[in-house]
């Protein structure tokens with residue numbers, strides 16, 4: 311499983327159900343404390359937890375849809391798309407399709423440090439592109455994920471999109487950063503909330519927005535090349551549907567980060583009796 315905190319260099323398709331929220335550090339984990347809490351803060355915390363668990367359910371559902379989604383065309387046709395995409399964009403990327411039979415050789419090829427990530431791919435639960443090592447892998451059962459991953463490789467050649475791509479590793483710090491910033495603003499005497507407190511949710515979401523945008527562009531590139539290479543002979547409906555589902559999991563992750571950031575602010579207030 312590849313969760314947000316280990317995203318660093320992996321640009322996932324995020325097709326495994328536990329990815330979006332399960333192990334994320336910003337998932338609300340409210341523990342009762344004995345302080346003299348205000349009912350309002352507790353109610354907020356409770357509501358945020360309910361929202362977060364709803365998002366978890368939605369994300370699981372999307373993950374299930376993705377894993378069981380049909381391929382839009384044959385593996386041979388996808389290979390043609392991959393070939394053209396590499397050629398047209400001058401990509402020097404090693405591309406691999408993995409299952410349990412070739413997992414061992416894939417680990418030898420790409421490196422022991424990817425053993426766990428590659429096992430998830432072999433089980434059909436994920437696909438990813440590694441920018442540093444210049445390879446993209448997808449499950450043998452889901453070759454249609456490759457054009458999306460190569461979309462990330464194309465994005466990496468553009469300075470601006472590359473910056474969006476790299477921002478992912480910092481998004482996870484949004485809740486802690488919001489608490490830190492909020493506490494650094496002197497509180498007003500009239501008890502009004504400061505800017506960070508008022509906008510924590512949207513600020514958290516915005517931290518993930520570059521990722522959401524970059525993921526969408528990667529998919530559009532994959533769809534565009536598929537249309538170009540395969541022409542009218544192949545219907546792209548299933549491809550577009552699967553890519554949209556995957557994109558939706560990122561959207562939910564962004565909302566989750568917004569909720570998590572809001573929660574971090576509320577939790578900090580509860581803990582410190584502010």
Ligand SMILES: [Zn+2]
Pocket residue numbers: 321322323324458459462525528
């Ligand atoms: Zn992706």
